[in-house]
Amino acid sequence: MANSTPPPPGVYVPAVLFFDENEDLDLSSIKAHVLRLAQGGVTGILVQGSNGEAQHLSHEERKTTIRLARDTLNENGFKDVLVIAGTGGQSTRETKKLCSDAQEAGATHALVLTPAVWAPQMTVDKILKFHRDVADASPIPTMIYNFPTVTAGLNLDSDTIGALGQHPNIVGTKLSCADVGKLHRLASTLPAEKFATFPGSSAVFLQGLISGSAGVIGALPNVAPKAHAELYRLWKEGKLAEAQKLQALLGHADWELQKLGSIAGIKAIVSKHFRYGNTNVRGPLTPRDLEAAGPSATTKLEELIALEKSL
Template sequence: MPSVPPPSGVYVPAVLFFDQNEEFDEVAIIAHVLRLAQGGVTGILVQGSNGEAQHLSHDERKHAIALTRQTLDANGFQNVLVIAGTGAQSTKETKKLCVDAKEAGATHVLVLTPSVWPPQMTKANIIRFHQEVADASPIPTMIYNFPTVTAGIDLDSDTIATLAAHPNIVGTKLSCGNIGKLQRLTSSVPASEFATFPGKSDVFLQGLISGSAGVIGALPNVAPKAHLQLIKLYKEGKLEEAAKLQALLGHADWQLGKVGSIAGIKAVVAKHFGYGQTFVRGPLGAVELQGFAIDKLEELIALEKSL
């Protein structure tokens, strides 16, 4: 059976909640998964950059995937996909994490480029890494381009297009936010074979106009319904309303980033949605919302609660 990309829609790299001992807070994790599913997301990315994957053991990573899949299935959300982040610093470990992801219930995996030795990550080595992982993975793979967490390594559209030709590589998340790169890919690789997603809500509408498959972004952790609303407005041709909502998403995404993405999301969710705490695994630190200008973020939350 040929590998197929995930369907278009809103995907969220979910934060993972911990208790004061930095162990899984499963009650909060389950509450978060359910709120996202009830908000209409197409899929949940477990161990994206917001999921603190690099701070987890292999067993913890596998358990987080399984817990997400089991929570969705037990509550009538069998159609919500689970994508697993499986990037590691060696090809061998990445292959193992892909197998674990399949066993835990993921349908696709998202793979970061290794970055411990940036000068050694030539275009040829990057292509070989992703192709070898895709060859071995029991489920379809996607390319995760996020220069901020890969020591500045930024895959260009030519490299990604080359990888898109692999039969088991079915998409990409562009957290670089480069719309030109996104449009070069959407206009040269069939959407039925390769899904191109921006990785930031502040270019969500721009991505849709350029042929993206939706969005995989941090902000839907806070406001999944608002993101679904933007897709609805776009599909209905209400571009002026969609642009107004996009402006709010862009301001809110910027403010959330200034608070501090992972810890900030947890702080916002705990305050406004009543579950979870702000604990993160070291060396990250918890943040407090006091002192930050989050007026646009709070405006978005008010909209979310009204939908």
Template structure:
């Protein structure tokens, strides 16, 4: 195993995966989405994060989508865009195999959730053992995915994540908990060249940068990748008022995505405003529509989309 490095600092998208109405993978819409994200100047694409419905895919489908993403990027001159694959499973054994599959399919890093089926048994020692065993066996560096909403409430604290970060093949975390105190402690506890703590929510993007976070892996970037890049550029150019104004739009947009159905609503919004894909999700999730938007929320999203189109 070569020396493990974190994903580069920047903006990552936990990409949605488009399905046809019969729930088959829509490859053409997915390729169009990957290309639009890359053209929006994102640093990397997370395939099969929570927004990519990883738990709804077979192992063969997982490999197929990783290959499709990497091939689409390479074919259009975006070889520099990083591909991270979500590989978490409920057993150590399966997670190890998914990491092997991810590398073979073209991913450079693996993002791994804490197993949560047996929540009552998941002590700190068992969680540490799981991630370390997986990291020992993984052919690619791993990023610890902390998202209590999808792990039955299991929420890793900064001390646990920092302990994992001393492993040579554990190179970062995605904090979808959005906890800025936790992010700050990790930024100031581990060297940035070996461990990258990414914020996992657009509503915390600017505050994360303000405490020297390396960037974010954020669902709203499916809709507005250029807006996220504009905030990044404004912050690093010290145009603080511009950065704050963009953060205002992202914070409201992030809340609206969650309010109206998350994954399916994100797809519906992309389909409406960018002309590809559809809102279909695999069951048991429910397909939603942009038609349910209140006039106030519609106005907020219209402002964000207009800003995105202006960039």
């Protein structure tokens, strides 16, 4: 715990997983996706974020996909690209086990959702205790994953996350609430060398950087990792006008992706434009048919993909 440090600033992607027609892991497509993301310049890959259908996987499948991501990166010269594992469970006991499994499989950090089956009973005191107990036991640093959409509306405020940020083994947060005000409060309170604050959406990537974020952990880099790395480069070089123009495109494309259903939409877009993978998801999710959605549903995504392929 003494060496607990946050992940370095940059572009992180909660990678989708691919399944075959029987809903079994499509290992070759998963490897192809991890490799394209790394080649696109991402700083790290989040395995089993919400886009990775974490709640649809067994514990063994979770370990397999973390190890597959780590091995694929190592074998292709991307040893410096991090693997972060989503380890949220519905009990403290299970979450501790998932953190231990993640470390054994090659992850450097764990991203932890707040349990929400019993949402009315999850008082602030219980939320604080859960995350601290997990961090005490975790062999790798943990991060707080705040995503009200998948936690029955539980939305941790900046006071709660800030209090958790004092723990020596809690080193960051992913704010999929897309609350830039909350992000700014945290980034201006907790030192960056101890705590990394990331927005969870490309729609506020640049806005987050301006407010002191460490980068982004977002779904859209599944489609366009190079474009996100380009925006980050423009920001670091002080080219704000160019960064704003690219941010506008990311914001529109991210909105289209949300309307396509995010997970299923990502798989449909990736399999169509990058020649690997398929549209299979695990039930109760259903695949997305881009033809049925119509060309107007992906106007900005098509523009972003054209840019991606030019970079």
